[in-house]
Amino acid sequence: MIRSLSAVALTGAVAWTMVGCGSDKSSDPAPTDKVSGTVTVFAAASLTETFTELGKQFEAAHPGVKVVYSFGASSALAEQIKQGAPVDVFASAAPKNMQQVVDAGDITAKPVMFVRNRLEIAVPKGNPGHVTGLADFGKTEPKIALCAEQVPCGAAAKTVFEVAGVTPQPDTREADVKAVLTKVTLGEVDAALVYRTDVKAAGDKVEGIDFPEADKAINDYPVAPLAKAPNAAAAAAFVEFVRSDQAHTVFTKAGFDNP
Amino acid sequence: MTRASARRRTAQGRRPLILVLPAVCGLAFLLLPLAGLLLRAPWRSVPDRLFSTEVGQALRLSLVCASLATVLCLGLGIPLAWLLARGEIPGLGFVRALVTVPLVLPPVVGGVALLLVLGRRGIIGRHLNEWFGVSLPFTTAGVVVAEAFVAMPFLVISVEGALRGADPRYEEAAATLGASRWLTFRRVTLPSVMPGVIAGAVLCWARALGEFGATITFAGNFPGKTTTMPLAVYLALETDPEDAIVLSLVLLFVSVVVLAALRDRWTRGVV
Numbered sequence: 001m002i003r004s005l006s007a008v009a010l011t012g013a014v015a016w017t018m019v020g021c022g023s024d025k026s027s028d029p030a031p032t033d034k035v036s037g038t039v040t041v042f043a044a045a046s047l048t049e050t051f052t053e054l055g056k057q058f059e060a061a062h063p064g065v066k067v068v069y070s071f072g073a074s075s076a077l078a079e080q081i082k083q084g085a086p087v088d089v090f091a092s093a094a095p096k097n098m099q100q101v102v103d104a105g106d107i108t109a110k111p112v113m114f115v116r117n118r119l120e121i122a123v124p125k126g127n128p129g130h131v132t133g134l135a136d137f138g139k140t141e142p143k144i145a146l147c148a149e150q151v152p153c154g155a156a157a158k159t160v161f162e163v164a165g166v167t168p169q170p171d172t173r174e175a176d177v178k179a180v181l182t183k184v185t186l187g188e189v190d191a192a193l194v195y196r197t198d199v200k201a202a203g204d205k206v207e208g209i210d211f212p213e214a215d216k217a218i219n220d221y222p223v224a225p226l227a228k229a230p231n232a233a234a235a236a237a238f239v240e241f242v243r244s245d246q247a248h249t250v251f252t253k254a255g256f257d258n259p
Numbered sequence: 260m261t262r263a264s265a266r267r268r269t270a271q272g273r274r275p276l277i278l279v280l281p282a283v284c285g286l287a288f289l290l291l292p293l294a295g296l297l298l299r300a301p302w303r304s305v306p307d308r309l310f311s312t313e314v315g316q317a318l319r320l321s322l323v324c325a326s327l328a329t330v331l332c333l334g335l336g337i338p339l340a341w342l343l344a345r346g347e348i349p350g351l352g353f354v355r356a357l358v359t360v361p362l363v364l365p366p367v368v369g370g371v372a373l374l375l376v377l378g379r380r381g382i383i384g385r386h387l388n389e390w391f392g393v394s395l396p397f398t399t400a401g402v403v404v405a406e407a408f409v410a411m412p413f414l415v416i417s418v419e420g421a422l423r424g425a426d427p428r429y430e431e432a433a434a435t436l437g438a439s440r441w442l443t444f445r446r447v448t449l450p451s452v453m454p455g456v457i458a459g460a461v462l463c464w465a466r467a468l469g470e471f472g473a474t475i476t477f478a479g480n481f482p483g484k485t486t487t488m489p490l491a492v493y494l495a496l497e498t499d500p501e502d503a504i505v506l507s508l509v510l511l512f513v514s515v516v517v518l519a520a521l522r523d524r525w526t527r528g529v530v
Contacts, residue, residue, distance in 0.1 A: 073497060075497035075498070076496065076497055079496055079497070079500060143379075143394075143397065145479070148480065148494055148497070150494055150497035150498045151497060170481065171397040171479060171481060172396075172397045172478075172479025172480055172481050172485070173479075173480050173481060173482075174475075174479065174480060175475065175480065175493060175494065175497075179475075179476075183479070186374055186375075186378060186380065187378075187379060187380040188374060188378050188379050188380070188396050188397075
C-alpha cells in the first residue's frame with residue numbers, strides 16, 4: 001500500500017536538472033525583474049521533451065536560474081499540488097486538471113492556453129498489425145494500448161471513439177501517455193492512441209497515422225504560476241517565456257499547434 | 260511468560276534515554292502515515308465504496324494473483340534455497356547475491372526487464388509467441404509472473420536461512436538408515452525448516468499483494484484482467500482520492516493481519 005502511494009509520488013518525480021548551454025538569441029522576453037534561484041515546474045508527461053529544451057533556453061537567458069521538472073499525468077500532478085507540493089509553475093495537458101487546482105485555490109492567476117495537441121494513431125515501425133484507422137481499435141486481434149480515461153489523453157481518446165462510433169477493445173489502459181508510447185516502442189502492442197507530439201518524439205521506432213476524428217478532441221494546454229509559488233518572480237518569468245516566440249518555435253518543431 | 264519478562268526487566272536495568280528518544284521517533288515515523296490514512300478515511304461511505312464491482316474485481320484479482328505467485332515461488336524458490344544452502348558449487352555466494360537483485364531493483368525496471376525477456380518481441384517471449392501463440396503481457400498470467408519475480412527473493416532468503424540453521428545430523432542419520440536423497444529431503448529436511456517456509460511464503464504473499472511497478476509495466480492495466488489493488492489505488496488517486504484511501508485501507512488491513520500472524524517470528528528474529 002505504501003509502495004503504491006510512494007509510486008505515485010515517484011512516477012512524476014523523475015526531475016532532472018539541466019546545464020544551460022549558451023544560445024544568444026536576441027528574441028528572449030524581457031524579464032520583469034532579476035530572477036534567480038530554482039524554479040520548480042510540474043508539467044504533463046507529453047511536454048517532457050519540449051519543456052526540457054525550454055528549460056535549457058530559459059537557464060541560458062537567466063544565468064543563475066535552475067529549472068527543475070516533475071513530469072507525469074496531469075491528474076496526478078494536480079493532486080500533488082492540491083496536497084501542498086512546493087511548485088512554481090503548473091502546465092497541464094487539459095483545462096480540467098488546471099481547473100481542479102484553480103478551484104482548490106492554489107492558482108489565482110488566469111491560466112493561459114499556450115499550445116494545442118491532437119491525437120494520432122501510433123504503431124510500431126513497419127506496422128506489424130496492419131492498422132489503418134480508428135476502426136481497427138474495435139477489433140479483437142490487434143493488441144491495443146490506450147491511456148486510462150482518468151488522464152487527459154484517455155479522455156480525448158474516449159471523445160474520438162464516440163465521434164467515430166467505435167467501441168475500443170484495449171488490452172491495457174496506462175497511467176500516462178509516455179507509458180502507452182513505451183508499449184508501442186517496445187512492439188508490445190500493435191496500435192495506440194497518443195499525441196502527435198509523442199509520435200514525433202519517439203523518432204523512427206514509431207509510425208504515426210492521422211485520422212479525421214482527431215479534430216473533435218483537440219487538447220488545449222493551460223499554464224499558470226502557483227499562488228503560493230516559492231519563487232514567484234521566476235514563476236512569472238517562466239510562464240512569460242513559455243508564451244514567447246522563441247518557445248513557440250520549439251513547440252511547433254515538436255508537432256504542437258498554436259492555440 | 261510474565262516471569263521471563265520480569266527477569267528480562269531486572270537484567271536490563273535503566274534504559275538509556277539516548278536510545279529511547281530516536282526509537283520513539285522511528286516508531287512515530289512508521290506509524291503516523293498509517294494513522295493519517297485511518298484519520299482521513301471517509302468511514303461513512305466505506306461500505307458503498309468497498310462494494311462497487313471494480314473494487315471487488317480488483318480485490319479478487321489481487322488475492323488470486325498473489326496466491327498463485329506464492330505457489331510459483333514455493334515451487335521454484337524452495338529448491339533454489341536448498342541449492343544455495345546445501346550446494347557445493349564455486350561462486351555460490353555470488354549467485355546468492357544475484358538472487359536478491361529483484362529486492363533492490365526498482366520495480367518499474369523489473370517490469371521493463373521482464374518485457375525485454377518475456378514480451379512479444381522479448382528474447383524468450385518472441386519464441387513463445389511464434390511457437391505456442393503465448394503472450395504474457397496484458398494477461399493475468401503476466402501479473403503472476405511480475406509478482407513472483409519481485410516477491411521470490413523473500414521466500415528464498417527465508418528458507419535458505421532456515422536450512423542453514425537446521426541440524427544436518429538428522430539428514431545424515433536418515434541417509435545412513437538407507438533413505439534416498441529425495442526421501443530425506445521430503446521427510447526430514449523440509450519438515451524441519453517448515454516454519455521458515457511458512458514465514459517466507461507469508462512475506463512473499465504480502466509483497467506480491469502490494470506489487471505495483473513491475474505489474475503495471477509488464478502486465479499493463481485492464482480491469483478484471485490485470486488491474487490489481489495497487490493499480491486501482493493509483494488510478495483512483497487520479498479521480499477520487501477518497502476511493503484510493505479506502506482501497507489502501509483494505510491492503511493495510513491485510514498487511515496488519517499477516518504481520519500479526521507472523522508476530523512471534525519477528526520477535527524471535529528468525530525471518
